[in-house]
Amino acid sequence: MTQIQRGDLVLDIKNLVANVAGRNILKGLDLTVRAGEVHAIMGPNGAGKSTLAQILAGRPDYEIKSGTVTYLDEDLLALAPEERARRGVFLGFQYPVEIPGVNNVYLLKAALNARRRQAGLQEVDAFEFMAIIREKMKLMKMDESFLKRGVNEGFSGGEKKRNEILQMTVLEPTLAILDETDSGLDIDALKVVSTGVNSLRQDDRAIILVTHYQRLLDYIVPDYVHVLAGGRIVRSGDRTLALELEERGYDWLVEGSSAA
Amino acid sequence: MSARLSPALTRVRALLADALSPTRLDTLDRLIALGLPTPRDDAFRYTNLRLLDRRDLAPAAAGSNTTTTLPADLPIGADRLVFLNGHFDVALSRLPATLRVETAPRTTCDAGSISAVDRIRLLNTALSGTHTTVVVPRxxxxxxxxxxxxxxxxxxxxxxxxxxxxxxxHVIEQHTGADEVESLTAAVIDFELQDGAIADHTLLQVAGNRAVVIGDVRAHVGRDATYRHRSAALGAQLSRFDVTVHLNAAGASTALSGLFLADSTREHHLRTLIHHAAPDCPSDQLYRGVASGRGRGSYDGKVIVDAGANGTNSAQSSKNLLLSPDASIETRPQLEINAHAVKCSHGATTGSLDENMLFYLLSRGLDRDTARAVLTYAFLGDVLKGFTPAIRAFVEARALGRLPAADRIREFVA
Structure with a gap:
């Protein structure tokens, strides 16, 4: 695997049109994300933000009508979800699913080793893995009991989100897509989650934050802010755009979009 | 109801006419008149025993030879009762000194009206050599x-x-045998629990691939006594267990749990009947079934609460998982409540793997086969947790071996 440098093209979405259950959700979306960048995608409810996140991760319920998605020179849409994950695409779920009986730690170890195999690296053994996960758990302020629990089993909303970020810090993805990671978090949990995300801001990685509120962006400062409305990006800017949205809401952009 | 002529029964009668005692011949004739149970009998609506038509039902000869050994992988403790081809085998058994064991010729089944399940008892009575009674002293x-x-x-x-x-x-019942043997086991096992007694009964069905295993388990539970039952049905071509628990006196309790894995063309059928005949008795049932390939299974669970059995607290859960379009599992939870102050819950579901869980595992890089196997294993978790660690390890080793991608999910076994 060649080393990824700051500024390399990580994700290139061109004119993406996608349906869910016969309904057209994405209507010609373009987005370019380069290594070392953090992009925030904001927008009103129902604009297609989560649809975009799920499509990038490969959920099968979406029908791609046209357009292309290129990830590190590969056709992302041609890859199965597990192949995307092994190549470094990570989705932090808005609603992480509970899987009783499947041990958290074993899943994460299997996930890490699947990624390492793909990259031609040696798998980590249980001993090495425990060292890795204990360090990351400290960063995410998670206690030992977590090691014994089933995947998200009986977790509070905040714990589930923290678990997603913990997974991300262990898997060290090339492209992380965090879908509404801030929803349902109190201010303390938001700080912990942000610390976890910020620890991964590096030259060889790109992060897409999907969020409804600007609050998260006080803690994870994005390089670019995009407004997704009516199935396409209607405005892009820097962090000040988020502040402007906070003040003015989305209506002026949505109207502008339909006028244009 | 007109009995269905059972060719296997007529054949065995012709074969054993001179060998059987008059009372046993009489029992066999009663069974021939009634026929073996068929899906037309309500209690057997999901179980079809027609594959017995082609089989020879004559009991195997008693006695082991020097080459008979117990399979090495069974989780066997120090003391054991061994039935070799249905016969209590003293040579292979090892009994604790405290135990009183008596064997006696089988007497006739004295039931007045004969239910479908009783007919299995008639078969056993007619063809078993002896009846063994094990007394666990006060x-x-x-x-x-x-x-x-x-x-x-x-x-x-x-x-x-x-x-x-x-x-x-504490008894661990294990049905086992070689894959190439076309065997039939029709076992009748009764538990009589006096006041304050506890029976902890684990039932592992890991019989050979061509075996048919039928078990009729009945427990009579006295005041403040407890009958616990945990089962795993993994082997055989077809297995069918009836578990009947009579909670006969106040404070009697029972907890039944079990799992089955019907892969390939295997069939596992389970019928439970819990009879609350006295007040303040709790009962609990937890069953999980998995069918793949063309496997079939059923759970038919009935709870009867008599008038006057107030304070009954009964819970029943049966969840079932289908891993292929040709697999099937049928369920029938039934409640018959004749008392007023009772708490009864029941539920049975059958479905396929949860797509959201599956996608979550895929999105973490697990391949599809592994993800499906991991979720199947997790589905069985609630029942697996109920076994002792040694039994759990044994069941997991066997159960995982039957799941697709077994080798890849072992590391998820926490």
């Missing part, structure tokens, strides 16, 4: 394995455990 504790080993033909083990007041019995 205030003693006994742990032992009960091993039904099939090396040839048909076996009809018949056994009663009498657990006296304050005594505890």
């Amino acid at each position: 205030n003693t504790q006994v742990s032992l394995d009960l091993i039904a080993l099939s090396t040839a033909g048909c076996g009809y083990p018949s056994l009663t455990f009498q657990v006296e007041s304050g005594a505890q019995l």
Whole structure:
């Protein structure tokens, strides 16, 4: 695997049109994300933000009508979800699913080793893995009991989100897509989650934050802010755009979009 | 109801006409008149025993030879009762000194009206050699394995455990045998629990691939006594267990749990009947079934609460998982409540793997086969947790071996 440098093209979405259950959700979306960048995608409810996140991760319920998605020179849409994950695409779920009986730690170890195999690296053994996960758990302020629990089993909303970020810090993805990671978090949990995300801001990685509120962006400062409305990006800017949205809401952009 | 002529029964009668005692011949004739149970009998609506038509039902000869050994991978403790092809085998058994074991010729089944399940009892009565009674004396504790080993033909083990007041019995019943043996085991096992007694009964069905295993388990539970039952049905071509628990006096309790894995063309059928005949008795049922390939299964669970059995607290859960379009599992939870102050919950579901869970695992890089196997394993978790660690390890090793991608999910076994 060649080393990824700051500024390399990580994700290139061109004119993406996608349906869910016969309904057209994405209507010609373009987005370019380069290594070392953090992009925030904001927008009103129902604009297609989560649809975009799920499509990038490969959920099968979406029908791609046209357009292309290129990830590190590969056709992302041609890859199965597990192949995307092994190549470094990570989705932090808005609603992480509970899987009783499947041990958290074993899943994460299997996930890490699947990624390492793909990259031609040696798998980590249980001993090495425990060292890795204990360090990351400290960063995410998670206690030992977590090691014994089933995947998200009986977790509070905040714990589930923290678990997603913990997974991300262990898997060290090339492209992380965090879908509404801030929803349902109190201010303390938001700080912990942000610390976890910020620890991964590096030259060889790109992060897409999907969020409804600007609050998260006080803690994870994005390089670019995009407004997704009516199935396409209607405005892009820097962090000040988020502040402007906070003040003015989305209506002026949505109207502008339909006028244009 | 007109009986269906059972060719296997007529054949065995012709074969054994001179060998059987008059009372046993009479029992066999009663069974021939009634026929073996068929899906037209309500209690057997999901179980079709027609594959017995082609089989020879004559009991295998008694006695082991020097080459008979128990399978090495069974989780066997120090003490054990061994039934070899249906016959209590003293040479292979090892019994604790506290235990009283009596064998006697089988007497006739004295039931007035004969239910479909009773007909299995008639078959056992007619064809089993002896009846064994094991007495666990008052205030003693006994742990032992009960091993039904099939090396040839048909076996009809018949056994009663009498657990006296304050005594505890832990018994691990194991049905086993070689894959190439076309065997039938029709076992009748009764538990009689006096006041304050505890019976902890684990039932592992890991019989060979061509075996048919039928078990009729009945427990009579006295005041403040407890009958616990945990089962795993993994082997055989077809297995069918009836578990009937009579909670006969106040404070009697029971907890039944079990899992089955019907892969390939295997069939596992389970019928439970819990009879609340006295007040303040709790009962709990937890069953999980998995079918793949063309496997079939059923759970038919009935709870009857008599008038006057107030304070009954009964819970029943049966969840079932289908891993292929040709697999099927049928369920029928039934409640019959004749008392007022009772708490009864029941539920049965059958479905395929949860797509959201599956996608979550895929999105973490697990391949599809592994993800499906991991979720299947997790589905069985609630029942697996109920086994002791040694039994759990044994069941997991066997169960995982039957799941697709077994080798890849072992590391998820926490």
